[in-house]
Amino acid sequence: MTNLVERTLGRLNEQKPGRLSMPGEQSYAAATAIWAKPFALAPRAIFSCQTAEDVQAAIHAAGECDLALSVRGGGHDWAGRALCDGLVINLAGMNTVVVSADRRSARISGGARASDVVAVTDPLGIAAVTGSCGGVGMVGLTLGGGYGPLIGRFGLALDNLIAADVVLADGRYVTATRDINEDLFWALRGGGGNFGVVTTIQQRLHDLPSICSGMLVFPFAEAQSVLERCAELAASAPDELTVQLGFVVGSNGTPSVLVVPTWSGLPHDAERQLARFFSLGTPMAGTLDVMPYGGGLAIFDPHVIYGQRVIMETVWLPALDSGCIDALTQAIETAVSPGCAIFTHEFKGAASRVPEISTAFGLRRDHLLVEILASFVDQSNLIDEQKHRQWVQTTLMALSISALPGGYPNLLADGNPIRATQSYGRNAPRLIEVKRQYDPDNVFSATPLPK
Numbered sequence: 159m160t161n162l163v164e165r166t167l168g169r170l171n172e173q174k175p176g177r178l179s180m181p182g183e184q185s186y187a188a189a190t191a192i193w194a195k196p197f198a199l200a201p202r203a204i205f206s207c208q209t210a211e212d213v214q215a216a217i218h219a220a221g222e223c224d225l226a227l228s229v230r231g232g233g234h235d236w237a238g239r240a241l242c243d244g245l246v247i248n249l250a251g252m253n254t255v256v257v258s259a260d261r262r263s264a265r266i267s268g269g270a271r272a273s274d275v276v277a278v279t280d281p282l283g284i285a286a287v288t289g290s291c292g293g294v295g296m297v298g299l300t301l302g303g304g305y306g307p308l309i310g311r312f313g314l315a316l317d318n319l320i321a322a323d324v325v326l327a328d329g330r331y332v333t334a335t336r337d338i339n340e341d342l343f344w345a346l347r348g349g350g351g352n353f354g355v356v357t358t359i360q361q362r363l364h365d366l367p368s369i370c371s372g373m374l375v376f377p378f379a380e381a382q383s384v385l386e387r388c389a390e391l392a393a394s395a396p397d398e399l400t401v402q403l404g405f406v407v408g409s410n411g412t413p414s415v416l417v418v419p420t421w422s423g424l425p426h427d428a429e430r431q432l433a434r435f436f437s438l439g440t441p442m443a444g445t446l447d448v449m450p451y452g453g454g455l456a457i458f459d460p461h462v463i464y465g466q467r468v469i470m471e472t473v474w475l476p477a478l479d480s481g482c483i484d485a486l487t488q489a490i491e492t493a494v495s496p497g498c499a500i501f502t503h504e505f506k507g508a509a510s511r512v513p514e515i516s517t518a519f520g521l522r523r524d525h526l527l528v529e530i531l532a533s534f535v536d537q538s539n540l541i542d543e544q545k546h547r548q549w550v551q552t553t554l555m556a557l558s559i560s561a562l563p564g565g566y567p568n569l570l571a572d573g574n575p576i577r578a579t580q581s582y583g584r585n586a587p588r589l590i591e592v593k594r595q596y597d598p599d600n601v602f603s604a605t606p607l608p609k
């Protein structure tokens with residue numbers, strides 16, 4: 159077996175010189191340096207792709223010697239699922255972004271990050287729907303959903319997908335659109351990286367010369383009232399206004415509440431819409447400023463720490479009611495380290511108006527996505543791991559009392575098919591069927607799918 163793997167990888171190396179890297183090499187180290195430090199996982203080899211043919215060659219080679227495959231895009235999956243113990247298809251070098259002549263869409267390569275996109279679109283006064291952080295892979299984000307500051311106005315990132323070029327498990331290279339390979343196109347919009355390697359997406363663009371956004375930091379003592387007022391404000395906010403919340407613990411153990419409103423409507427309305435956020439409480443720090451769309455993707459950067467062990471859970475809340483506010487504040491009061499944090503994303507407006515069955519994404523009603531995050535440094539310290547895991551689970555249980563079934567597929571943990579099934583709601587049976595059709599041997603097992 160080992161000989162077969164070695165021979166096959168050797169052939170791949172001859173066929174595509176300079177693409178394959180092995181443990182100990184610099185390009186191997188760069189490709190495996192992802193956001194979350196995976197638990198004791200060492201890929202057999204990394205294959206850095208530049209073209210769809212490279213991807214085909216990697217899939218073919220892995221199939222020949224029965225090696226597990228994984229796909230590395232922006233490297234921001236919380237569970238480190240970009241890596242596996244077999245062959246990693248590394249798309250990091252495929253990061254071009256080409257805007258169409260009419261500026262209505264862009265072709266985005268499979269490994270481009272949101273920061274690669276805004277580097278091209280910001281100077282043109284246009285924007286794609288991204289998540290909130292520049293480092294996240296555009297395709298990984300889009301395939302699972304894509305909650306971001308423009309969700310109320312333009313929907314999820316996946317609602318803006320026009321076409322995808324995909325290398326399938328059997329090596330075929332196909333395009334999926336509303337009219338071509340419709341089932342695949344439907345499944346790609348929510349089913350994650352479970353159907354093939356997406357080498358390029360064509361994504362709708364929107365006129366957006368600027369936004370107004372920033373982060374306001376409130377003392378934790380005011381958390382209850384800040385959250386209550388924020389919930390009131392958000393309930394009556396227009397589609398152009400989204401609000402993200404963060405609950406973080408400083409290195410000295412002091413918790414605080416972060417409020418990040420983003421206004422993407424007419425610039426002259428920004429002040430009227432956003433002034434109210436300063437009176438949510440007594441801000442300790444922060445400003446709200448006019449900026450290019452890409453400027454907003456750096457707001458959370460101080461809280462995005464690379465290379466740590468991460469445990470994460472997700473819930474969907476129907477609203478930020480008093481029970482949830484109590485659960486959130488209590489969770490932060492009982493945080494076990496400064497690595498404990500909770501972030502929320504709104505789902506509203508344009509995203510909620512999309513009919514549930516028109517994409518695989520399973521929940522089309524206003525809600526709040528909650529990310530429960532525990533990160534820590536020492537991976538050999540099991541006690542540390544256990545106490546963070548316990549905190550995440552306790553917080554999840556407390557929030558689950560009023561949660562909707564399922565959770566954001568991009569953030570689900572492996573090994574819970576019931577939860578995955580709930581996440582896709584009535585789209586689950588069709589998703590299972592499309593998986594059978596396009597990847598019957600489960601070559602691409604990324605985020606969990608319904609069973």
Ligand SMILES: Cc1cc2nc3c(=O)[nH]c(=O)nc-3n(C[C@H](O)[C@H](O)[C@H](O)COP(=O)(O)OP(=O)(O)OC[C@H]3O[C@@H](n4cnc5c(N)ncnc54)[C@H](O)[C@@H]3O)c2cc1C
Pocket residue numbers: 192193228229230231232233234235236238239240241249268269288289290291293294295296297298299300301302303304305306350351352354355356357462503568603604605
């Ligand atoms: C700091 C941080 C901030 C985040 N912010 C947001 C946010 O604002 N909104 C939101 O909705 N989500 C957010 N996420 C979650 C994010 O959308 C998912 O983790 C997503 O999977 C990351 O994609 P990636 O390409 O960066 O990750 P990777 O780890 O490279 O890939 C994760 C998986 O995605 C699939 N994949 C990636 N690229 C391809 C491709 N080209 N073809 C086929 N499959 C592919 C593969 O299955 C892969 O295993 C955030 C995550 C982090 C860590």
